[in-house]
Every structure is written in C-alpha cells, then in structure tokens.
Amino acid sequence: MIGKLLPWLAAVDLPRPKPEAAAVALTAVRKVYMTGAGEFVALKGIDLQVDKGEFVAVVGKSGNGKSTLINMITGIDRPTSGDVWVAGTPVHTLTENQIAVWRGRTVGVVFQFFQLLPTLTVLENVMLPMDFCNVYDPAERPERAMELLKLVGVENQADKVPANLSGGQQQRVAIARCLSNDPPLLVADEPTGNLDSRTAEAVIELFRELTRGGKTILMVTHDEDLARRSSRIVTVSEGLIVPAALTGEGTL
Ligand code: ADP
Numbered sequence: 625m626i627g628k629l630l631p632w633l634a635a636v637d638l639p640r641p642k643p644e645a646a647a648v649a650l651t652a653v654r655k656v657y658m659t660g661a662g663e664f665v666a667l668k669g670i671d672l673q674v675d676k677g678e679f680v681a682v683v684g685k686s687g688n689g690k691s692t693l694i695n696m697i698t699g700i701d702r703p704t705s706g707d708v709w710v711a712g713t714p715v716h717t718l719t720e721n722q723i724a725v726w727r728g729r730t731v732g733v734v735f736q737f738f739q740l741l742p743t744l745t746v747l748e749n750v751m752l753p754m755d756f757c758n759v760y761d762p763a764e765r766p767e768r769a770m771e772l773l774k775l776v777g778v779e780n781q782a783d784k785v786p787a788n789l790s791g792g793q794q795q796r797v798a799i800a801r802c803l804s805n806d807p808p809l810l811v812a813d814e815p816t817g818n819l820d821s822r823t824a825e826a827v828i829e830l831f832r833e834l835t836r837g838g839k840t841i842l843m844v845t846h847d848e849d850l851a852r853r854s855s856r857i858v859t860v861s862e863g864l865i866v867p868a869a870l871t872g873e874g875t876l
C-alpha cells in the first residue's frame with residue numbers, strides 16, 4: 625500500500641516556507657460547525673503566536689475549543705476564516721493532498737489514546753511516517769527508529785506489538801513515532817489523559833527535553849500541575865484565548 629502511495633506523495637509540491645517565521649501564527653481564526661441545531665461557533669477569533677522552542681500548554685474547560693484550535697494547527701481541520709501559518713507555511717491555503725504531505729514532514733502529532741497500528745511492531749510503527757514521507761533513505765530507517773525508541777526509553781520493546789505494552793510505554797512509542805521525520809513542531813492533545821501521574825510526569829519531562837533540543841511543543845492538558853511545567857500557559861474559554869493578564873499566567 626505504501627509503495628503505491630509513494631509516487632503520489634512525491635508528486636505533491638509544497639510552497640517554500642517563509643524563512644525566520646514564527647513556529648505558529650494564527651490570526652483571527654474562526655471555526656463554525658454546522659450542526660442539526662444550526663451554526664455553532666467553536667472558535668470566535670483566535671490570535672496566537674508561538675515562537676520556536678516554546679513549550680505551550682493549552683488549558684481550558686471541556687468543550688471550550690482546545691481540540692478545535694489544535695486541529696487548525698495540524699491541518700486536521702480547516703478554519704472557516706482566518707490565517708494559520710505554521711513554520712512559515714500558510715496551512716489555510718493548502719489543498720488536502722498538500723496538507724497530508726506537509727503534516728508528515730512538519731508536525732508530529734500525539735493523541736490521548738496513542739493511535740498505534742495494532743498489527744505492526746513497535747519498530748514498524750515508528751518507521752511508518754518515514755516510509756510515507758520518504759525523507760530518510762530506506763536503509764537508514766530501522767536504525768533511526770531504534771535511536772528514537774532509545775531516546776524515549778523503550779528500545780527493549782521494539783519487536784513487540786503495541787497491545788503487549790503498558791499505556792505509558794505505548795505513549796512513549798507514539799512520541800518516538802511523532803519524531804520520526806524530525807518535525808520542528810510537536811502537537812499533543814491530552815497526551816497524558818490516559819496515563820497515571822508518574823508516567824504523565826515522565827512524558828512532560830521528555831517534552832521539556834525535546835524543547836531544549838529546539839522543538840516547539842503545543843500540548844493540551846487538563847492537569848494544572850503539568851501545565852505549570854510548560855514555558856507558557858494559554859487558556860481557551862468559549863472559543864477565545866483569555867488574555868494572560870486575566871489568568872495571571874505569562875509575562876506582561
Ligand atoms: P475541547 O477540546 O476544549 O473539549 P472541542 O474543541 O473538542 O473542545 O469542542 C469545542 C466545541 O465545538 C464543543 O462544544 C463541541 O461540541 C463542538 N464541536 C467540536 N467538533 C464538532 C463537530 N465536528 N461538529 C459540531 N460541533 C463540534
């Protein structure tokens with residue numbers, strides 16, 4: 625299957641990223657969902673800038689638009705209006721095919737329920753994005769995947785299938801997988817939501833290390849203690865970002 629996709633992926637052109645751009649820059653982003661009851665405005669005009677190397681925690685009550693916001697940045701969903709620039713690329717202008725290729729190279733995505741492929745081994749799961757994006761030479765991929773598993777501390781699980789790992793181990797594998805193509809930006813939606821507090825702490829420490837290595841990270845979390853370990857907290861309330869002055873977070 626991957627073999628058939630590769631010529632298609634190689635044929636997709638992407639605009640050249642604007643150099644020296646912010647990691648993330650959203651301007652006046654609105655998202656309106658059509659529902660049975662009519663229009664629902666999930667994002668009401670979001671302006672957000674994230675610099676390279678920041679570790680941003682996105683907090684807010686359930687249903688207030690955190691996942692919707694995150695999905696604008698990964699290109700999983702599109703804004704109804706407004707601009708979404710990520711690492712110098714205007715994501716809101718890309719076609720679906722361009723978004724798929726762009727995301728594979730630019731954004732590592734981590735989910736609450738890991739989303740590993742159950743029939744592939746841990747090593748194969750980590751190699752998959754490299755196979756899709758064809759950035760690394762096929763001969764290099766197993767070794768690179770192994771290095772990433774070492775980085776997150778689960779190299780001794782490489783030949784197992786995900787079901788034989790604990791939740792914490794599976795999330796480490798998912799983090800190794802999201803680093804596969806060395807993307808500048810990692811986006812995680814409640815990555816610790818399904819982990820015990822000690823394992824969650826270890827995941828946050830891993831994220832902190834990755835930002836020290838130059839990655840930019842956006843993480844949605846419910847956990848205020850974990851949010852405080854980030855470099856900046858952004859609070860989403862009813863589809864808007866609450867100014868830092870009102871939350872007491874950040875520097876004025
Ligand atoms: P959070 O992640 O903060 O819990 P979400 O971003 O998932 O919140 O959702 C924000 C609001 O948008 C919620 O009221 C939710 O019901 C609504 N919503 C999310 N996705 C859709 C959709 N596909 N269609 C209609 N409404 C949606």
Ligand code: MG
Pocket residue numbers: 690691692813
């Ligand atoms: Mg959510």
